[in-house]
Amino acid sequence: MESKDNKEFQANGALPSRASEQYDLVILGDGTGATLAAWTFASQGQRVAVVERKYVGGSCPNIACLPSKNIIHSARVSSYFRRGSEFGAIADRFHVDMLAVRTRKRTMVSGLNDVYLDNFKQNGAEFILGSGRFVGPKTLEVALGDGSTRRLRGTNVIVSTGTRSASNAIPGLAEAQPLTHIEALELDAVPGHLIVIGGGYVGLELSQAMRRFGSKVTVVDRNDRLLHSEDDDVTSALASLFMHEGIDTILNARLKHVSGKSGTAVTIVLEQGGIEKTLVGTHLLIAAGRRPNTENIGLETAGVELNDRGYIKVNERLETTAPGIWAIGEVAGTPQFTHVSVDDFRVVRDNLEGGNHVTTWRIIPRTLFTDPELARIGLTENEAKAQNIAYRLFKIPMERVLRAHTLSETRGFLKALVGVDNDLILGFTAFAVDAGEVMASVQTAMIAGLPYTALRDAIWSHPTLAEGLSPLFSSAPTLPTSS
Numbered sequence: 001m002e003s004k005d006n007k008e009f010q011a012n013g014a015l016p017s018r019a020s021e022q023y024d025l026v027i028l029g030d031g032t033g034a035t036l037a038a039w040t041f042a043s044q045g046q047r048v049a050v051v052e053r054k055y056v057g058g059s060c061p062n063i064a065c066l067p068s069k070n071i072i073h074s075a076r077v078s079s080y081f082r083r084g085s086e087f088g089a090i091a092d093r094f095h096v097d098m099l100a101v102r103t104r105k106r107t108m109v110s111g112l113n114d115v116y117l118d119n120f121k122q123n124g125a126e127f128i129l130g131s132g133r134f135v136g137p138k139t140l141e142v143a144l145g146d147g148s149t150r151r152l153r154g155t156n157v158i159v160s161t162g163t164r165s166a167s168n169a170i171p172g173l174a175e176a177q178p179l180t181h182i183e184a185l186e187l188d189a190v191p192g193h194l195i196v197i198g199g200g201y202v203g204l205e206l207s208q209a210m211r212r213f214g215s216k217v218t219v220v221d222r223n224d225r226l227l228h229s230e231d232d233d234v235t236s237a238l239a240s241l242f243m244h245e246g247i248d249t250i251l252n253a254r255l256k257h258v259s260g261k262s263g264t265a266v267t268i269v270l271e272q273g274g275i276e277k278t279l280v281g282t283h284l285l286i287a288a289g290r291r292p293n294t295e296n297i298g299l300e301t302a303g304v305e306l307n308d309r310g311y312i313k314v315n316e317r318l319e320t321t322a323p324g325i326w327a328i329g330e331v332a333g334t335p336q337f338t339h340v341s342v343d344d345f346r347v348v349r350d351n352l353e354g355g356n357h358v359t360t361w362r363i364i365p366r367t368l369f370t371d372p373e374l375a376r377i378g379l380t381e382n383e384a385k386a387q388n389i390a391y392r393l394f395k396i397p398m399e400r401v402l403r404a405h406t407l408s409e410t411r412g413f414l415k416a417l418v419g420v421d422n423d424l425i426l427g428f429t430a431f432a433v434d435a436g437e438v439m440a441s442v443q444t445a446m447i448a449g450l451p452y453t454a455l456r457d458a459i460w461s462h463p464t465l466a467e468g469l470s471p472l473f474s475s476a477p478t479l480p481t482s483s
């Protein structure tokens with residue numbers, strides 16, 4: 001259904017100045033939670049428009065989670081090929097074809113795009129491909145590809161413009177045209193030597209994948225450990241994994257300058273422990289964190305304030321400082337995971353429907369898709385100690401899990417923090433093959449408020465990885481002291 005204003009626009013080619021098309025809900029940026037909001041409210045008969053400059057469905061299905069996990073899976077297959085003789089499957093002339101790797105990924109992405117566009121059509125939400133910015137309270141101007149503009153006003157507006165790869169102010173870095181995850185997921189050849197700046201989620205997942213395709217890889221991080229905020233046993237396990245895979249890591253590094261161009265030859269000069277080092281590679285990937293997409297979109301014109309980190313200031317109901325304007329996902333400072341953007345949608349949906357849903361006290365699981373994976377939910381030991389929370393620690397090596405033996409992947413461990421005054425599970429971490437799937441069982445128990453003994457005494461299907469929860473919770477707990 002089109003408004004009178006919209007018809008006017010189509011007939012004249014341009015809107016009369018200040019005329020706005022009126023919607024119940026206008027969304028700027030098609031992030032995951034925002035997409036769900038569009039489909040949900042449109043399917044209820046509301047007039048909804050989504051303004052998105054490039055990616056139907058936002059980053060996750062196009063340039064982030066799903067394409068990266070697709071490529072990571074191809075890398076896992078490569079790793080199995082390399083280990084073929086161990087499994088009795090000999091591939092004499094094995095080689096990696098990055099064009100085929102990329103084609104598989106692109107096919108998945110374009111298939112998902114079709115599904116998303118079809119959902120827009122089915123639900124009646126309007127998907128507008130263009131760049132949006134606020135020109136007044138609850139009013140956006142959209143620059144369309146053909147050079148024309150539209151002006152949209154929403155009774156409610158949701159901002160979900162996400163974040164982008166942060167670029168550090170290191171001399172020569174911009175000129176070196178480093179890859180971000182976007183270009184790294186589009187490579188058509190295996191890099192000779194990939195230097196990765198940043199040992200966080202993006203850096204670790206892509207480093208291992210590229211190494212498994214056959215690239216030499218060096219990860220450089222400014223901290224003293226990879227994924228530095230995790231517990232010591234986790235960071236040690238990651239360090240061993242990377243060493244075993246043949247990935248070099250340079251920690252405590254201070255980047256001084258970069259020269260050359262990623263894709264041909266690139267040189268990095270860094271300082272480590274007072275000693276200057278030079279690193280030469282063929283490609284450079286920057287994976288040094290994220291920056292919010294809050295600049296140049298007229299937020300100030302709409303009365304939407306930012307916090308001191310440049311993210312949109314929201315309350316626990318995800319309301320911004322401007323009445324009727326909400327924010328969802330990473331741009332709102334939400335933990336940077338798709339499933340949390342999804343939960344932001346639930347919060348805003350319920351509040352728009354008159355409820356009072358807040359973001360506080362969410363238990364957020366996370367999975368790092370290295371192989372083995374790192375999955376965790378609830379408290380880490382570091383967090384429990386910092387908060388002076390006493391706990392019983394249950395921990396077993398993956399050698400205790402029979403399924404791991406059948407897979408020839410016994411690296412890692414399972415560990416759980418359980419209260420001392422009750423049997424509730426406070427936190428769970430698995431560094432294990434397919435750890436994310438095992439975590440889901442523990443998460444369910446935590447949501448249900450089940451005692452750990454329920455997992456200990458469950459009859460698990462044999463041999464599954466979840467079966468490992470029985471030996472985990474049957475092991476003798478230790479009582480680490482809080483610091």
Ligand SMILES: Cc1cc2nc3c(=O)[nH]c(=O)nc-3n(C[C@H](O)[C@H](O)[C@H](O)COP(=O)(O)OP(=O)(O)OC[C@H]3O[C@@H](n4cnc5c(N)ncnc54)[C@H](O)[C@@H]3O)c2cc1C
Pocket residue numbers: 028029030031032033034051052053054055057058059060063064065066068069130131132133160161162163181202293297328329330331335336337338339341369
């Ligand atoms: C490489 C990588 C891998 C990841 N893997 C995982 C994973 O496995 N699991 C997980 O849970 N999370 C993962 N994440 C994080 C996850 O991608 C995000 O948390 C998730 O996509 C949620 O983002 P969002 O909803 O905040 O917004 P996004 O999905 O980033 O959407 C924001 C959208 O706004 C658009 N936009 C911005 N400005 C404008 C404008 N002015 N006009 C119009 N449109 C605009 C952008 O084009 C973009 O499409 C990964 C991230 C990266 C970088």
Ligand SMILES: NC(=O)c1ccc[n+]([C@@H]2O[C@H](COP(=O)([O-])OP(=O)(O)OC[C@H]3O[C@@H](n4cnc5c(N)ncnc54)[C@H](O)[C@@H]3O)[C@@H](O)[C@H]2O)c1
Pocket residue numbers: 168197198199200201202203205220221222223227228253255287288289290335336337366367368369
């Ligand atoms: N599997 C997943 O769920 C998944 C995968 C990828 C990304 N993500 C999300 O996206 C977020 C962003 O990922 P990311 O890896 O870009 O950021 P990150 O914050 O996870 O890691 C960035 C790393 O770069 C390092 N760094 C920053 N500047 C540096 C410098 N100048 N020199 C050396 N090292 C430097 C930091 O110390 C840090 O270790 C993650 O935190 C996560 O929430 C999730």
